[in-house]
Amino acid sequence: MRLTTTSLVLLLALLMLAVFPFVGEKYYVQLISKVMIMAIFAMSLDLLVGYTGLVNLGHAAFFGLAGYVLAKVSPQYEAANLWTTLPLALAVCAAFALLTGLLVLRTSGVYFIMVTLAFAQMLFFLFHDTPFGGGSDGIYIYAKPEIKLDWLGMTGNPINLENFKVFYEFALVLMAAVYLFLRRVLDSNFGRVLIGIKTNEQRMRALGFPTFHYKLASYMLSGTLAGLAGYLAAMQFGFVSPEILGWHHSGSVLVMVILGGMGSLHGAALGAFVFILLQEALSNQAWFGPAAKHWQLAMGLCIIAVALLLPRGLVGLAGVFSRKTRNDEDA
Amino acid sequence: MREAVLRAENLCKRFGGLAAVNGVSLELHIGQVHALIGPNGAGKSTLTNLLSGDLPPTSGGIHYLDADQVGHDLAGMHPDRNSRFGIGRSYQKTNVFLPFSVFENCRLAAQSRQPRAWRIFRSADHYADVNVMAERALAAVGLAGRRDLLAAALSHGEQRQLEIAMCLATQPRVLLLDEPLAGMGQQESQTIIALIRRLAPDHAILLIEHDMDAVFAVAQRLTVMVNGEVIASGEPAEVRANPLVQQAYLGDEHGGRHG
Structure with a gap:
C-alpha cells in the first residue's frame, strides 16, 4: 500500500480502534463491534454499487442467509466450530448469489433494483412464514462458534470469542482484512474491468470483455462478503430473526454506502460508523429528551444534508481541505 | 484476391417500419481500405453496429474468416465475442x-x-x-x-x-472506423490518415467518412449507401463517375465537405 495521507489517516484510525476496548465501557465496545461488522457489510455492497455500478436493494439477503446458516447448524447448547460453519455459511451465500445472479444480472437499472429486492423478500418470507425458518420469533444461538486450534497444540478454546474484548478485536481484524482484500482486488485486472463496466459497459463489451461474467463474479464476491458480516452479526447477538433479511436492512446499508461515499472503500466503512453512531446519539434520551423518540426524523435530515451538500459522501469532505484527494480515494 | 475476412450478406435491420439497413452485402479484405459513404441517415452507422455485434441483424448473414482460415457465422453474436475474434471498432460519438x-x-x-x-x-x-x-x-x-x-x-x-x-x-485484424476524422484538426487528421495507410497492408479496414479528400486518399474500394441500400460499389474513380452517385450524393456536395 502506498503511504498516502489517506493511508496514514486510516492506519491511525485502525490503531485507535485497536486500543479502544482497553479504555471503553463494555456497552460501547460491543456497539463498535457491531459497527465494524456493518462496515464489512457496507464495503461488500460498495463493491457492487460503487465499483460495478449495480444498485442492489436486496443485499441483506446474503447477510441474513449466513446468519441463518449458523443458527441452523449450531448444536443446541454447545458451540459450533468456526472452521466448518463459517466456510459453509459463505459457500451458501456464494451459491445463492450465483443462482440469483444468473437471473438478476440480465436486468439493469431500475429493474435490477426491483429484482434484487424481490429475491430478498422471497428469502424473508421463506424464513418468516415456515416452521423451517423459525418464523417471526427467530432462532437463538446459545454459544458463539469456537476457533479450534488443536493442530497448533492449543486445546480447548484458545481465542475465547465469548469475551467481548476478544470478539471486538476479532471483528476489527476481519474488517481490516476485508478492506485490504478488496483494495487489492480492485487494483487487479479484475477490479479494473469492474470499474470500467460501471463507467461504460457498452464500451467494455466492444473492447472484448464478457461483462456478464465479470458482473456475476462481482455479485458473488459481494454476496459472500456480506455473508461474512451476517455470520459475525449472528454470532455477536446470538440471535437471528427475519428482519435481518428484510428490505429495511438492505436500505440501511445502502444509505451507509451513500452517506460515506460510493466508490470509496473507507468511505463505505465510514458511512457505517457515522450511520450507527448517529442513530445511537440521536436516540439518546439524556441528550435529546423527548425528541430522542423521533430520532428517525433527525436522521433523515442529516442524510438529506449530506446528499445535498456532499454529493460524493462524507469522504468528499476531505476534498474541501485538500486538493489532491481524487487519486487517493479512487484507489 | 484472397477470400474476404469479413463478409456481410444481404443484411437487413428494421426499427419498426423503418429499414435502416436493407439488403446490404459487403466484403472486407486484408490489405484493403473499404470506404463507406452516404448522406446522414443512410444507415452507415447501423451497418457498423451490425458488423460489430452491437445490434443483431433482422435478417442476413455475417461471415468471418479468422487468422487460421476457419469460418465463423457472426450474425447475432455479442460484441465482446466479435472483439475477441479480432473485429475492432471506433465509435462515431466519442465513447x-x-x-x-x-x-x-x-x-x-x-x-x-x-x-x-x-x-x-x-x-x-x-x-x-x-x-x-x-x-x-x-x-x-x-x-x-x-x-x-x-x-x-x-x-x-x-x-x-x-x-x-x-x-x-x-x-484487431478488422477495423470498423466510424467517422474517425470528425472533429479533428487538420494536423490530427493527417496523422490518422497516415496511420490508416500504415495499417492497411495487414488489416481489413472499413472507413466511414464524410471527408472526401481523405476517402479518395486512402480507399481502394468505395461503397455508397442511400436510404439503407447500396447504390454503388467499386473502385473509387469508377464510383465517383457513376451518375446515380453523382445525383444522390456527390452532386450537391462536390468538392466540399459534408457536415
Missing part, C-alpha cells in the same frame, strides 16, 4: 472512459487481449506486455505525450484520437 487516464483507457483495451481476470491479487499495472501494447497504440495516434492526463481533460479532437487508439490496442 472513451472520461474519468480514467489516457493510458488507462488504452491499458484496459489491451488487457482485454490477455484475460488474466482471475489473478485478483496482482496489480493491473504490472503486466509489461499489456503496457507495451497500450503505449504503442497511444504512440500510433500521436497521443504519447498525453498519457497521464485524464481523458476528460483532452480536447475533442484528442478524444477522437484516443477512441482510435483504444480500438488499436485490442490488436
